[in-house]
Amino acid sequence: MLHKWKPFSFLEKPHICCRLSSLTFSKPSVSVARLLEEEPPLSRSHNDPVFEILSGLKKLGFRRFLSGDYFRSVVFSLDQLQVNKIINFLRVESPDFAVVFFDLMRNEYRFQHSRFSRFVVAHVLAGQRRLEELRFVLEQMLKEEGSGSAPSLCEHLLYGFRDWDKNSLVWDMLAFVYSRFEMVHDALYVLAKMKDLKLHASILTYNSLLYNLRHTGIMWDVYNEIKVSGITQSKQTNSIVIDGLCRQSKLQDAVSFLRETEATGLGPSIVSLNTIISRYCKLGFAGVAKSFFCMMLKYGLLPDSYSYNILIHGLCIAGSIEEALEFTSDMKKHGVEPDIVTYNILTKGFRLLGQMDGAWIVIQRMLDRGLNPDVVTFTILICGHCQNGNVKEGLKLREEMLSRGLQLSVLSYSVLLSSLCKVGQVQEALVLFYEMEEQGLEPDHVTYSILIHGLCKQGEVQSALLLYKEMCSKSIPPSSLSSGAILLSLCENGMIPEARVYFDSLIMNDWAHDIVLYNIMIDGYARHGNLEEALELYKIITEKGITPTTVTFNSLIYGFCKSRNLAEARRLLETIRLHGLEPTAVTYTTLMNAYCEDGNMRCMLEMLREMHAKGIRPTHVTYTVIIKGLCKQQKLQEAIRLLEDMRYMGLNPDQVTYNTIIQCFCKARNIKMAFKLLIEMWMNSLEPTPATYNILINGLCVHGNLKDANKLLISLHEQNIKLTRVAYTQIIKAHCVKGNAYSAFMFFCLMMEKGFEISIKDYSAVINRLCKRCLITEAQHFFCIMLSRGISPDQEICDVLFNACQQCGDLSFVYEMLAWTIKSGLLTQK
DNA sequence: CTAGGGTTAG
Structure with missing residues (x-):
């Protein structure tokens, strides 16, 4: 392997930079002769820098020679082979200098050492038990060699250094460093080679490997190997196994393992018990966690601050803030002082209960104790405000942090980004992201993931994809969450085949088990x-054993x-329980809505009763469905009463709830009440949606006064309020039906002005209706607009116009149409 | 040991 100079890194050093121009890379300069004049080197070696360097070192001493001009002039021309020779020579003569020379070449001259030199130095360091440095040398090597390099490095070590002193230590450290770098396969390879050579790995190496494999079943192979090899286990060994079992969700096995090791004399360690307590807490079993805490005391082990913090945290997430506070005083009594983590946990506890005032009391106590809120404290507070929908307060806290000189962490930014996205302020989120x-x-x-998801939800799929690409280019591997956002957005945009192709690619990767x-x-x-496809996928899930x-x-x-198979839908409700799962409000609401659409109020209410019996709380969506049902039965007063009841029960009606009930009043020709409800929406700071306006405009068109509809739409249009094309098309339709071609035309223009995509369907809707009323000239007019916008007429539209011209007796246009249809190849056979 | 992210119903 040829060594590579890294020119730019040494050019940064001014003194070297100056010399660079005057350097000669061929023969030793005159100054060498002067340096060595006391005893000139053997003449035959004049051209051999290795020889000159070695004799120079000997004559002048290390420091003097290496800072001298000769060495500086020749150093840049040295290749790996020459450096190998020097280092290997020094290893025998004076091992310390071998290391110094090795470091100097790398640090001062950015020399890329060969594997040979590195291993030589590694052996020297191993011989002197300079383990930190040994580790560093191997770390440097593995950083450059990368994963998959174990076979060739082992070969090198095996054939080049077989009987060297302390060879086994180098092997062991190699395995250790591979393991620390999470190059597990390489580490295992080295261990296997060591086994062949009958070399023993240290417990540290085994522990590290055990640690890296603790997520997997291979953990046991390593553990058994430790037992077989007969080396003494350390305290950590058992803790790692227990941690691994917990992470693999084999909590029972972890407990049994704890009991087994108890007998072997080492006894359970605090760390092992803490791990188990933590696991039970995370699963929400604070009671079990407490019993393990007591067990700790029984063994005569004194709980440390970790033990207390873990338990206090468990109690907090279980909602038992009082008990959490009791344990906090308990820890003080036992001489373990609550630290910043304890206070943060308690703050979070209050936050989870929505008691932000309690959170502030904790912080006050923390301040009294002389502890300053840290980034975590602030993040918890930001989180609290954001989850209450108060992003503004969250942003204020960010200011506060900055003014205290606290740098926000990636996490605290993420909390803010997430809540900005949730309230739809994705642009603001992006600003914060930059x-x-x-x-x-x-x-x-x-x-x-947060941003990709936010963008997808806003329909900005292209920006989301750009961000996705950016993420991949930074070699942040896409997670199932970010990919899930993309998948979701493909589905939401109706691109099902594309979604499936993407889905298959995701399943091929690491997320084949992500439900x-x-x-x-x-x-x-x-x-x-x-x-059918949905059921097919469900079959695949069960076949794969995914829950x-x-x-x-x-x-x-x-x-x-949706496919109106309510019997099967209802049967699936039972299937949920057969799988040991619980139906949710969504389950019942879906079914209730289907029964409601079907006009089957009896079954709908039956579902509501069942829901109630099972203790599942209806949501505002459930109530909206019931309101829809009541509306269908023309029970308008009851619907209004339920709307009031909702608020009373702390369920806030949303836009859809109002849209439902407003539509109902429109149908009942009670336009006044419909608008009263619109005002009520405003008063409850619910921004009406485009659908709300569509319902009102439609109500006015069909059941009210068309002039009012005109006024409403024009006013909305002028205020630039977000509308859909439906608002325009339905009013155009109404005007066409009434024969107000001019009004229809005006709204058509407004619709175009807003930049809505106008399709042939919109033109044929107008033309059809105008033709029905024999408004041929007007229909022609729209036909011409269509042509001028580059939309080609289809068969249907031509037929309609052609027939209308004939029926209404406008023969002049018949010929024009005929010409048109022939020209377009759409001639009809009538 | 403490702080963040995803899917479903009207």
């Missing part, structure tokens, strides 16, 4: 009426409801 990058913070896969991805795809199929969630079934139920 600020974050400017601060030199590297967004991680969670940050990207959420399946759920998104199944829902995509169910939503777009492809129940479905209630969401999986909810989507299937939706699919069956």
Whole structure:
């Protein structure tokens, strides 16, 4: 291997830079002769820099020679082979200098050492038990060699250094460093070679490997090997196994393992018990966690601050803040002082209960104790405000942090980004995202997931994809979450075949067992009426042994409801329980809505009763469905009463709720009440949606006064309020039906002005209606606009116009139309 | 040991 100079790194050093121009790379300069004049080197070696360097070192001493002109003039021409010779020579003569020379070449001259030199120096360091440095040398080597390099490095070590002193230490450290760098396969390879050579690995190496493999079943292979090899286990060995079992969700095995090791004399360690307590807490079993805490005391082990913090945290997430506070005083009594982590945990505890005032009391106590809130404290507070929908307050806290000189972490930014996205302020989120990058913070896969998701939800799929690409280019591997966002957006945009191709590619990768991805795809199929494919995917899930969630079934139920197979939908409700899962409000609401659409109020109410009996709280969506049912039965007063009841029960009606009930009043020709409800929306700071206006405009067109509809739409149009094309098309339709071609034309222009895509369907809708009323000239007019916008007429539109011209007796246009149809190849056979 | 992200219903 040829060594490579890294010119730019040494050019940074001014003294070298100056010399560079005067350097000669061929023969030793005159100054060498002067340096060595006391005893000139052997003449035959004049051209051999290795010889000159070695004799120079000997004569002048290390420091003097290496800082001298000769060495500086010749150093840049040295290749790896020559450096190998020097180092190997020094190893025998004076091992310390071998290391110094090695370091100097690398640090001062950015010399890329060969494997041979590195291993030589590694052996020297191993011989002197300079383990930190040994590790460093091997770390440098493995950083450059990368993963998959173990076989060739082992070969090198095996054939080049077989009987060297302390060879086994170098092997062991090599395995250790591979393991630390998470190059597990390489580490295992080295260990296997060591086994062949009958070399023993140290417990540290085994522990490190055990640690890296603790997520997997291979952990046991390593553990058994430790037992077989007969080396003494350390305290950490058992803790790592227990941690691994916990991470593999084998909590029972972890407990049994703890009991087994108890007998072997080492006894359970604090760390092992802490791990188990932590696991039980995370699963929400604070009671079990407490019993292990007591067990710790029984063993005579004194709980440390970790033990207390873990338990206090467990109690907080279980909602038992009082008990958490009791343990906090308990820890003080036992001489363990609550630290910043304890206070942060308690703050979070209050935050989880929505008691922000309690959170502030904790912070006050923390301040009294002389502890300053840190980034975590602030993040918890920001989180609290954001989850209450108060992003503004969250942003204020950010200011506060900055004014205290606290740098926001990636995490605290992510909290803010997430809540900005949730309230639809994606642009603001992006601004904050760029600020974050400017601060030199590297967004991680969670940050990207949040933004990609936010953009997708806003329909900005292209920007989302750009961000996705950016993430991949930074070699942040896409997570199932960010990919899930893309998948979801493909489904939401109706691109089901594309979604499936993408889905298959995701399943081929690491996320073949992520049920959420399946759920998104199944829902995509169910939503777009492809129940067969949805069921096919469900079959695949069960075949793969993946546990479905209630969401999986909810989507299937939706699919069956959509295809009007209510019996099967209802049967699936029972299937949920057979899988040991609980139906949710979504399950029941989906079914209730289907019964409601079917006009089957009896079954709908039956579902509501069942829901109630099972203790599942209806949501505002459930109530909206019931309101819809009441409206269908023309029970308007009851609907209004339910709307009031909702608020009373703390369920806030949203836009859809109002849209439902407003539509109902429009149909009942009670336009006044419909507008009263619109005002009520405003008063509850609910921004009406485009659908709200569509309902009102339609109500005015069909059941009210068309002039009022005109006024409303024009006013909305002028105020630039977000509308859909439906607002325009339905009023155009109404005017056409009434024969107000001019008004229709005016609104048509307004619709075009707003930049809505106008399709042939819009033209034929107008032309059809105008023709029906024999408004041929007006229909022609729209026909001409259509042609001028580059839209080609289809068969149907030509037929309609042609027939109308004949029937209404406008023969002049018949010929024109005839010419047109011939020209377009759309001639009809009538 | 403490702080962040996803899927479903009207």
